[in-house]
Amino acid sequence: MHFGATKALDGVDFVCKAGEVHAVLGENGAGKSTLMKLIAGVIQPTQGRLRVDGKEASLNSPKTALKHGLVCMFQELSLVPDLTVRENLLLGAPGAGLGWLKGRGLDTAQSVLDRIDGADIKMSQRVADLTLPQRQQVEIAKAIMKKPRLLILDEATSALSASVVEKVFDLVREERDAGTAVLFISHRFHEIEALADRISVFRNGQCVATFAKGAHDYGEIIDMMVGQKIEELFPEKSPHRNEAEVVLDVRNFSWEGQVRDVSVTVRQGEIVGLGGLDGQGQGAFLMGLFGLLRKADGTTAISGQPGEIKSPKAAKHQDVALAYIPEDRKTEGLILDQSIEENLELAALGRSDLNAGDAGLYAGTLDQLALKHGGLHLPVSSLSGGNQQKVVLAKWLALKPRCLLLADPTRGIDVKTKTEIYAILRQLADQGTAILLLSTDYEELIQLCDETHVFFNGEIVASLSGDDLTPQNIIAATLNVSSEGRVNGATEGQVAHA
């Protein structure tokens, strides 16, 4: 299989058995998604054969693949935004041809939704009005409803919170026990630990190893994925500087009942984490800081200068110098059809003190980020997910922001790129940048952040730092339950301003 000049998959032999969860690991561009697309009939192999139940099959479209019972839940969601949940479920459902739609299977879908905490999703809601996690829940229901014989989960739970993920996994285990083969792609090791029976590791378009879970530990698996030793995923924390200058000081921020009276302080060189289940207000809070929300209350001071940030243009002005890396890089962070160069220029455009067209502005950051590309004139869509995220980072870093706001920057990104991004964030912090990092991965909140605020129902319910920054405390706080009274009594005077 070739994509442009690069081989996406090269002579891969891959077998998936019924009644087994088979995890596929590999960094971005290793060929995992290409393999899934082959199986799902989205693309066709340039060489080689594909057998289903021992019989050779030619999967020339998703429709044919579905007929064979091969159901894929794509990383890029396959839901139609303008249709309702019900209509989306019926789209391409078994037995639903071009004729009258009987609505068979909707009961199954509803019961799946009920089981994975999606009971509040109404069948008559437009998908465009759902949040990202809700859409993933609908995707899961849609896939299960098709009664798959092979179910592909390609980063299927990336936006879901841990408790929902666990329920999804129960469901997947049931499917497996009923004889369904499951292919599982995830970048979260604890998910693979929880679900996989067998693991295959991909690297550079080749399947380098297949083994039963437990045969190798994390370190060995990571070594296989990157082909080299990685001692630590996360860079070492710098000594905490309590006396450093306060860069971002937000007081009593509220918006539309979704964010309530939130106060956060970020000092120079600090990485402050924002945790919590999805949709607890932490995402809206970041957007609000960047001037994306109307009618927000509260005061924001940048380096001691109070001021109202009314729009992204005001936020990126040299006197404020905020940068925001949005959650959805494909729609909010990048213009996919435009070239890498053009995308890089977007943030600097409109800054009177910078010449956006000057390639020198980005050269340094691109080097620092080790962006892998086939030429800066190529469309940004030609890059893998991790490298796309690097372009988003590079375009903002060119502005030398005083404070960096990141909304789940490593979601759906491979381990190696994640590690690179962690290292860069730490490096930026050491150079004096203040960083506010929203994350759904609590490892990041613990290993990377100097302090973590956990959101629940629009409020900060816990501010953890130092020795209190443990998985137990974070999980307890995300569910808003007290864990041995430690949660609300955070040390060093950095308590939630509730």
Place this chain on the structure above:
Amino acid sequence: MVRPRGKSHMLDYMRSNRREVIAGVVLIVLLATYIGTHPRGASTYVMTIWANQCLILGLAACAQFFAVVVRGIDLSVGAVMALTNCIGSYLLDGSAFGMAFGMVAVVAAGALCGLLNGLIIVFGRIQPIVVTLATASIFIGLALLLRPTPGGAVNYDLADGATLDVLGIPTALIITGLVVFAFWLPFRRTGLGLGLYALGSSEQAAFQSGIDTRFIRLAAFTLAGLFGGLAGLFYSFVTTTGDAGIAAGFTLNSIAAVVLGGVLLRGGVGTLVGALAGAFILKTIASLMFFSGIPSLAQPLFEGLILAIAIAIGGADVLRARNKLEVFA
């Protein structure tokens, strides 16, 4: 971003169909004004003439709807009408059997034009706007070969049957009702009906869901042609002649009508009912002008104003968005 829940079903329904609701309210207000100002009031005569004018554009708007809902556009709607009207002016007279065949042939000719558009768009992988611009010229050329000057005849009994009234109800309104209740509402509940929206809203998602996107697009343009043929047929009944020169006005008005009826040109949103309502609004405005003493030359100005206002109302909820990113959604 959780939205408030728990509103009544009726409100939910109005909300999700607000574009059609707005178009419907505007139409009712306009129609009431029209009947109020017309010297002969709400007589069958007045209603019949009004309904006939509305239905011609209404069918053209239906044709445009099928192209627009799959994120396309059909610049050949008027041309298909002109061609089928000219064909009709040869075939719609004579024996009962002959006329029945003629009606089928006229509509089939329209569908064939649409199929041709669809084939070029799907297999030539060319944008609909370019394809239909070219085929529009071809269809008008054929129509001009058939009728260099307006002429021909349509059987008066047949024409009267289609354009007068049944028990005081204008036949055109009955046909509109049939299009909505016997065709559209059931059609919307079929896989094909759903596929049209899926394709227009997100082609990638539709494809990944196992939808045959090529077939759906082909079907959409064929339906556009079929309704263009129906519009041409009904135009023949109203005017009882064939005229190759009607294309341009109907094409542009059909686009205005679907927009007015809440069908988004970006595809995936809107209904056939909305398209019909849009067409009825445009034609009612025209009739209002005629009787209200406003110079007919000012008619485009007023039509344009109404179009702008209707679109502004439809987009007004953008003002409520508190998250600026939602403005672009």
